[in-house]
Amino acid sequence: MTTSTKQMGRAGARSRTLGSLGQLFARYGIVIALGLIVLALSVLSDNFLTSGNLTNVLRQVSINGILAVGMTFVILTGGIDLSIGSVLALTGMVGASLVVGSKPHSPILAILAALAVGVVAGACSGIFIAWVRLPAFVVTLGMLSAVRGLTLIYSQGMPISNLSSGFKFLGQGTFLGIPVSVVLFGATALAAWVVLAYTVYGRRVYAVGGNMRSAHTCGINVRGIIFSVYALMGLLSALAGVTLTARTTAALPQAGVAYELDAIAAVVIGGTSLTGGIGGIPLTVVGVLIIGLLNNGLDLLGISSYYQQVIKGLMIVAAVLIDKARHADAA
Amino acid sequence: MSGSDLLLKAEGIQKSYGGVLALHDGCIELCAGTVHALCGGNGAGKSTFLNILMGLEAPDSGRIWLNGSETRFASPASALAAGIAIITQELSPVPDMTVAENIFLGRESRRAGWFVNQTVMRRKAAELLERLNFAVDPRVKMRRLSLGQIQLVEIAKAIDQRSSVLIMDEPTSAIGDKETAVLFDAIRQLKSAGVGIIYVSHRLSELFSIADEYTVFRDGGFVRTGLMKDIDRDELIRLIVGGSLIDQQCAATEPEKATLLEVQGYSRAGEFEDINLSLKSGEIVGLYGLMGAGRSEFASSLYGISRRNRGRLVMDGAEVEINSPGDALKFRIAMITEDRKASGLFLSQSVRKNISLTSLSSLSRRSFINERKEKAVAQRMIERFHIKVRTRDQPVRQLSGGNQQKVLFARSLTTSPRILICDEPTRGIDEGAKREIHAFLAEFAAQGNAVLMISSEVQEILASCNRVVVFRHGRQVAESPVTRITPELLLHWAS
Incomplete structure (x- = not known):
């Protein structure tokens, strides 16, 4: 971050033209958009800028936020994962099944089991994509269906409720006054940001997405990196799965349907390139917040959820347009 | 100039990008039936100038005349319609279409107005390729062609558009000497048909064999124009680089005796067979x-990009196994691949990150990158290689292009290699950068390391190598110190 400001400072000293203003807008357009949305909502609705409502927004976005963080890794390598909604449902179900009945297991064990299932599901996709070299879109589309099926088989199509209170803490408890789910989202995003921006592994993720052949030439284990991002996505899908289950106090076999679309939307709104190699966590978080605020704000304003979908769609296209302008600038 | 008809004239073309002046005085006078060499280093403004001539970009000021009437093209389509065609450095084939389909892309032969007439198209393509003497089958998919063959198809396509002005931007950068000869025959055919050709190439010897006139740009401005027969190679180089460079360093160092690497019986089915060669310290x-002789394939397997079927590799007297580029780097072998954009660089990433990528483990602690160290290394390399x-x-x-290539050299050096494999290290880059890279290679070898350099330029081989190994059809057919060979001999062995 410090380097980019330094770079801008130098470039600015060289030519302070109208063009640089446009460049600034192109680079931070999404952040500006977020600011404008906050501003507009605070003017339009008295209920918006209350701590209760803002906490509510954060709690609502935390699930999509955790998924979007994982999706950022996947998309940075030039891949995609459509199966996350199904993995979320299966892992939530596995976790829930261990904390019901007269002798529930410890919530820790349940969570670890769910996370393990998530990693295995992600690893399955990863093996087919990295080593068998099938397109990620197709593999994860298959997983979307297969894992949903496994969820239905495992649950026999029935929801699981009456979870132990220890488990429900994950979705309903607070930590220092902040909902646990929000803390989990924050911690996930922070860790992911550090990994992508400051570690060797992060650099390699960018390298694989930026140019796979160059990455191979540079001695990077390209298949290993690709495999790892899907396994990580599985892990984070499971984290989202148990959190959602704990929050809704029940595991539903139909949980998480179409969640992959919101996660992808957040990543794309944040400016991560679908071809890989460009993007990052901070702007993904902005993307997550924009989607969450739009949903919340439009609810507050009493606008039908039908319109909300239209607005979200336009937002995605607008984000890609901004991104395109930015790259035209860079070329 | 000569008395022939003036076909295209441009004067005072100016263009800036975001406040930076890329071209301040672009001009050219192209006559019908001539080949006009447009020369200049990277950053001289040639590409910008050509883009403006082609209607890809609009000039800030300046005038263009075509056949005597002033014109300005709003798009490449209108330039094409007016009879200006271009063959660019960046090839743009549709890989899953056939050669014939590519040649007639956008102007397909039709049947009943709607349906593509494959038979006619294939016949016309075959005739065209035959006439130009290009050995390419019009029925195969582009995907299956080599880089050089793709280039020939692109050239055939441009020629078939029957333009009066043809711009060729580095047409020979991807093809071998044999294909170049074929291409020059085609150019002579076009010349006698009255076509005016603007020819851009960093291979100066080519210009002297094909061009009639020259125009030199430097630092975005016009320097001089004249007839090729009135100028010699040294003078032309002086005009291009501005006369500030040290003379080309000759790799005259006597190689020491220690063998760093020995390849024994390397083979890969269908690519190369029974290759035996050694690299000595200082060499x-x-x-x-020629193209397709298996040189790049051999180098790739040596570096571990592809696997060999048979063969042993001995370094410092012990047999080693290299099955991936990671292994090669571990044994301190570095490689600069042939196509820097496709398999070398990360174009959207910074110069710093491109340079440090292979040495991140030594620049990090517990997998966290030490950015201060990383920046220092990048800065040192940028200065070492004069990367602009x-x-x-x-x-x-x-x-x-020249600076991009230097970034790759900088990266390769960060792992302190003892052996550097480079595949066409100076292709498509300007004279100044070329000399710097040659000087670097000589210095690198003189420090007791070894270089294996693939090159299709005879002059480059003769000027910078100690020893040359010649490949033909995947086999090693000759080996000799350069002092005992001539360009003719080299070509004779290779073909």
Whole structure:
């Protein structure tokens, strides 16, 4: 971050033209958009800028936020994962099944089991994509269906409720006054940001997405990196799965349907390139917040959820347009 | 100039990008039936000038005349319609279409107005390729062609558009000497048909054999124009580089005796067979051959990009196993691949990150990158190779070809290799950068390391190598110190 400001400072000293203003807008357009949305909502609705409502927004976005963080890794390598909604449902179900009945297991064990299932599901996709070299879109589309099926088989199509209170803490408890789910989202995003921006592994993720052949030439284990991002996505899908289950106090076999679309939307709104190699966590978080605020704000304003979908769609296209302008600038 | 008809004239063309002047005085006078060499280093403004002539970009000021009437093209389509065609450095084939389909892309032969007439198209393509003497089957998919064959198809396509002005931007950068001869025959045919050709190439010897006139740009401005027969190679180089460079360093160092690497019986089915060669400390070994002789394939397997079927590799007297580029780097072998954009660089990433990528483990502690160290290394390399950048965080995409190539050299050096494999290290880059790279290779070898250099340029091999190995059809057919060979001999072995 410090380097980019330094770079801008130098470039600015060289030519302070109208063009640089446009460049600034192109680079931070999404952040500006977020600011404008906050501003507009605070003017339009008295209920918006209350701590209760803002906490509510954060709690609502935390699930999509955790998924979007994982999706950022996947998309940075030039891949995609459509199966996350199904993995979320299966892992939530596995976790829930261990904390019901007269002798529930410890919530820790349940969570670890769910996370393990998530990693295995992600690893399955990863093996087919990295080593068998099938397109990620197709593999994860298959997983979307297969894992949903496994969820239905495992649950026999029935929801699981009456979870132990220890488990429900994950979705309903607070930590220092902040909902646990929000803390989990924050911690996930922070860790992911550090990994992508400051570690060797992060650099390699960018390298694989930026140019796979160059990455191979540079001695990077390209298949290993690709495999790892899907396994990580599985892990984070499971984290989202148990959190959602704990929050809704029940595991539903139909949980998480179409969640992959919101996660992808957040990543794309944040400016991560679908071809890989460009993007990052901070702007993904902005993307997550924009989607969450739009949903919340439009609810507050009493606008039908039908319109909300239209607005979200336009937002995605607008984000890609901004991104395109930015790259035209860079070329 | 000569009395022939003036076909295209441009004067005072100016263009800036975001406040930076890329071209301040572009001009040219192209006559019918001539080949006009447009010369200049990277950053001289040639590409910008050509883009403006082609209607890809609009000039800020300046005038263009075509056949005597002033014109300005709003798009490449209108330039094409007016009879200006271009063959660019960046090839743009549709890989899953056939050669014939590619040649007639956008102007397909039709049947009943709607349906593509494959038979006619194939016949016309075959006739065209036959007439030009290009050995390419019009029925095969582009995907199956080599880089050089793709280039020939692109050239055939441009020629078939029957333009009066043809712009060729580095048409021979991807093809071998044999194909170049074929191409020059085609150019002579066009010349006698009255076509005016603007020819851009960094291979100066080519210009002297094909061009009639020259125009030199330097630093975005016009320097001089004249007839090729009135200028010699040294003078032309002086005009291009501005006369500030040290003379080309000759790799005259006597190689020491220690063998760093020995290849024994390397084979890979369908690519190369039974290759035996050794690299000694202090040596630059050239690998010469025509396109498709298996040189790049051999180098790739040596570096572990592809697997070999048979063969042993001995380093410092012990057999080693290299099955991936990671292994090669561990044994301190580095490689600069042939196509820097496709398999070398990360175009959207910064110069710093491109340079440090292979040495991150030594620049990090517990897998966290020490950015201060990383920046220091990048800065040292940028200075070492005189890479022209605004900041080290500038995306590599924005650099010229020569500077991009230097970034790759910088990266390869960060792992302190003892053996450097480079595949066409100076293809498509300007004279100044070329000399710097040759000087670097000589210095690198003189420090007790070894270089294996693939090159299709005879002059480059003769000027910078100690020894040359010649490949033909995947086999090693000759090996000799360069002092005992001539360009004719080299070509004779290779073909």
